[in-house]
Amino acid sequence: MLINLHCIQRRLKRTDQFTFSLYAALVSFGTYSCMYAFRKPFAVALFEGVQFWGMDYKVWLVIAQTLGYAASKFYGIRFIAEMQSSRRAPSILVLILSSWLALLLFAVVPAPFNIIFLFLNGFPLGMIWGLVFGYLEGRRSTEFMGAVLSISFIFSSGFVKSAGKMVIVDWGVAEKWMPFVTGLLFMLPLLIFVALLEQIPPPTATDEALRTRREPMNKQQRRQQLLQFLPGLALCITSYVILTMLRDMRDNFAADIWQELGMGREPAIFTQTEVPVSLAVLGIMSMLVFVKDNYRAFMLNYLIVIAGFLLAAASSLLFMQHYISPVVWMTLGGLGLYMGYIPFNCIFFERMIATFKYVSNVGFLIYVADSFGYVGSVSILLVKNFSNWHISWQQFFMHAVWVLSLAGVVMMIGSYWYFKRKYRNMRASSSSFVHS
Numbered sequence: 001m002l003i004n005l006h007c008i009q010r011r012l013k014r015t016d017q018f019t020f021s022l023y024a025a026l027v028s029f030g031t032y033s034c035m036y037a038f039r040k041p042f043a044v045a046l047f048e049g050v051q052f053w054g055m056d057y058k059v060w061l062v063i064a065q066t067l068g069y070a071a072s073k074f075y076g077i078r079f080i081a082e083m084q085s086s087r088r089a090p091s092i093l094v095l096i097l098s099s100w101l102a103l104l105l106f107a108v109v110p111a112p113f114n115i116i117f118l119f120l121n122g123f124p125l126g127m128i129w130g131l132v133f134g135y136l137e138g139r140r141s142t143e144f145m146g147a148v149l150s151i152s153f154i155f156s157s158g159f160v161k162s163a164g165k166m167v168i169v170d171w172g173v174a175e176k177w178m179p180f181v182t183g184l185l186f187m188l189p190l191l192i193f194v195a196l197l198e199q200i201p202p203p204t205a206t207d208e209a210l211r212t213r214r215e216p217m218n219k220q221q222r223r224q225q226l227l228q229f230l231p232g233l234a235l236c237i238t239s240y241v242i243l244t245m246l247r248d249m250r251d252n253f254a255a256d257i258w259q260e261l262g263m264g265r266e267p268a269i270f271t272q273t274e275v276p277v278s279l280a281v282l283g284i285m286s287m288l289v290f291v292k293d294n295y296r297a298f299m300l301n302y303l304i305v306i307a308g309f310l311l312a313a314a315s316s317l318l319f320m321q322h323y324i325s326p327v328v329w330m331t332l333g334g335l336g337l338y339m340g341y342i343p344f345n346c347i348f349f350e351r352m353i354a355t356f357k358y359v360s361n362v363g364f365l366i367y368v369a370d371s372f373g374y375v376g377s378v379s380i381l382l383v384k385n386f387s388n389w390h391i392s393w394q395q396f397f398m399h400a401v402w403v404l405s406l407a408g409v410v411m412m413i414g415s416y417w418y419f420k421r422k423y424r425n426m427r428a429s430s431s432s433f434v435h436s
Contacts, residue, residue, distance in 0.1 A: 009199040021141040024200050025148035028132050030193035031092070032149055033156035035128045037186035038099045038121070038179075039065070040157050041164030044255045044270075045175035052112040055385050062252045063381050064115045065122035070374030072126025073367050080130030080363035081217040088131045089198040095124035095131075096190060103180040114176070121179075126370075129345065130363040135200045137350060137362045138214035139207045140289075143297075146346030147285030151278040153345075154338055157251055158274030160186075165255075165270070211294075211354045214361045222364055229356075232422065235415035236348075237369045239305065242408040243341045244373030245380045246312070246401055250334060253393045260394040261326045273327060277334045281342055288347060294354040295423055301348045302416040306409055308339025313405035316398050333401060340408065344369055355423060 012020055042061060050057035083091070102121035106114045136145040164182045167173045173181050203214065217225070226233065250257075254270060263269050284304060291297040312333050319329035349365040352358075384396055391399075 005195060005199055008196070009201060012199060013201050017141060021139075021144050024136060025145040027193055027196040027200070028136055028145065028149045029152050030189065031197050032128065032132050032152040033159070034186045034190035034193060035096060035125060036152065036156040037160045037163070037190075038096055038103065038183045039125050040160050040251070041167075041182040042103075042118070042179040043252050044161045044164045045168070045178060046255060046259065047175060050111065052115075057111060058256075059381060059385055060112065060115050061118045063378055064118040066248065066252075066374055066377050066381070068119035068122025069126040070371060070378060071119075072123045073371035073374055075123075076127045076130055076367040077222070077364060077371060078219070079127055080134070080367050081222055081361060083131065083134060083216065083363070085134065085202065088134055089194050092128060092131050092194055092197075093191070095127055098124045100180070100183045100187070103183055107174075107177045107180050111176075126374075129370075130367060132197070133346060133366070134361070134363060135197055136346075138203045138211045140210055142211065142350050143289040143347050144286045146350065147282050147288075147342070150285065150342040150346055151282050153342065154274050154281065154334065155271075155278040158270035158272075161254070161270040162268060210292075211350070212357050213359050214353075215359055217360055217364055221360065225358060225360055225364070226368070228358075229352075229419075229422070232415045232418035233365075233368075235411045235418065236344075237372055239309075239340070239408045239411040239415070240344045240369045241373050241376040242404045242411075243309075243337060243344070244370070245376045246397075246404060247337050247341050248374075248377040249380065249393075249397050249400065250330075250337065253397070254330075256393045257330070257397060258326075260392050263326065269327075273331045273334060276331055277338055280335055281338050284339065285342060285347060288351075294351050298348075298351040298355045299416070299420070301343045301351060302412055305340040305343055305348075306412050308336045308341075309405040309408045309412070310336070311339065312336030313402040316401040316405075320398060320402075329398075336405070337401075352419070356426065 012023060042065075045058070047056070047058045047061075052060060099121045102117045106117035106121065109117065132149065133146065136142055136149065139145070160182060163185065164178050167178045167181050168175060171181075203211075258269055288297050288300060291300060313336070315324065315329055315332035315336060318324045319326070324332070345366060346362070349362045352365070353360055353362065380400070
C-alpha cells in the first residue's frame with residue numbers, strides 16, 4: 001500500500017496539469033464528503049414532541065453543534081493559519097474520530113444530557129475544511145479544485161441526509177443512534193481518501209509565481225493583514241454572515257421544511273434538489289479558472305455573489321406568490337445561496353491574496369469569516385425560538401431569505417468599491433515608484 005501511494009505521488013509530480021487537478025479535486029471532494037457523514041445526518045431526525053426548557057430538543061441540538069462549529073472556527077483562526085503541511089493528514093483523522101466518539105456518547109447518554117455531545121461533535125469538524133483546502137490553495141487551477149471541493153457542501157449534505165433517512169426508515173435504527181451508524185458507513189472511505197489526499201505534492205514554482213507563495217502566519221502577520229484590508233473585509237464578511245445564517249437554516253431544517261411542505265417521507269428529496277445545485281455551482285465556479293488576471297477574477301467573484309443573493313431573494317418572492325413549486329423554490333434558493341457561499345470558502349480570498357500579492361494563506365481569512373458566520377447562525381436560531389413569531393420553519397426561512405439577501409447585496413456593493421479603489425491606489429503607487 002505504501003509503495004503504491006509513493007508511486008501515485010511520483011506520477012502526480014510528472015503528470016499534466018489537467019490530470020493533477022482532477023485527481024486533487026476528486027480526493028479532496030471525497031475526504032470532505034466523508035466528513036459530512038459525521039456532521040449532518042442528525043439533521044434528518046425530527047425528535048417530534050420533545051422539548052426542554054421551553055425549546056424543541058432538535059433546536060437545542062442544532063444550536064449545540066453550531067456553537068461547537070463556531071468555537072472551532074475561532075480556534076481555527078490560529079490553528080489553521082499556523083498549520084504545517086506535514087501535520088494535515090494526521091490532524092484530519094484525529095479530529096474526525098473525535099467527532100465520531102461524540103456521536104457514540106450522544107446515543108448512549110439520555111436526553112437532555114446528551115446535548116453537550118453535539119457541541120463536542122461540532123468542534124473538531126469545524127477545522128477539517130481548512131486542513132483539506134490547504135492541499136489545494138495557491139495553484140493555477142485552485143478555482144476548479146476548490147469548486148469541486150466546495151460542492152461537497154451541497155451534494156454531500158443531501159447525500160448523507162438521504163443515507164441517514166434510509167438508516168431510520170429502511171433499517172429501523174433509532175433516531176439517536178442514526179448519526180453514529182451513518183458515520184460508521186463512511187469510515188473506510190474516509191481512511192482511503194485521506195491517504196490519497198496526502199499524496200498531493202506542494203505547489204510548484206510556476207504556481208507561486210502566478211498565485212503568490214502561501215505560508216503559515218503568526219499572530220502579528222494575521223493582525224497586519226486584517227488591518228490593511230479592514231473596511232472591505234468587514235463588509236464582505238458581514239455578507240458572508242448572512243449567507244451562513246441562511247445556508248445553515250436551509251441545511252439544518254430541510255427535513256422540517258419538507259415535512260411542512262408535505263414531502264417529509266421521501267428520502268431522495270434531499271439529493272433531488274442538491275444535485276442540480278451542485279452541478280450548476282461547479283460549472284459557474286470552474287469557469288473562473290480560465291480568467292488568468294487575478295484582479296479581474298476577484299471582481300467577478302463579487303458579481304457572482306451579488307447574483308446569488310438576487311436569485312435567492314427572487315425565488316422566495318416567486319414562491320410566496322405561488323408562481324413556482326416547492327421543489328423549484330428550494331432548488332433555486334439553494335443555488336442562489338451557494339453561489340454566494342461557495343466563493344468565500346475558497347475562490348474569493350484565494351484571488352484576493354493573489355491580486356494584492358500578499359504572502360499569507362487562505363485558511364486564515366476563511367476562518368475569520370466562518371467564526372462570525374456561525375455566531376450569526378446561532379443568533380438567528382435564538383431569535384426565531386425566543387421571539388413572538390409563531391411561524392413555521394418554512395415561513396421563517398422564506399421571509400428571511402428575501403429580506404437578508406437584499407441587505408447582503410448592499411454590503412457586497414460597498415466592499416466591491418473599496419477593493420476596486422484599493423487596487424487602483426496600489427497600481428498608482430507602484431507606477432509612481434517605477435517612474436521615480
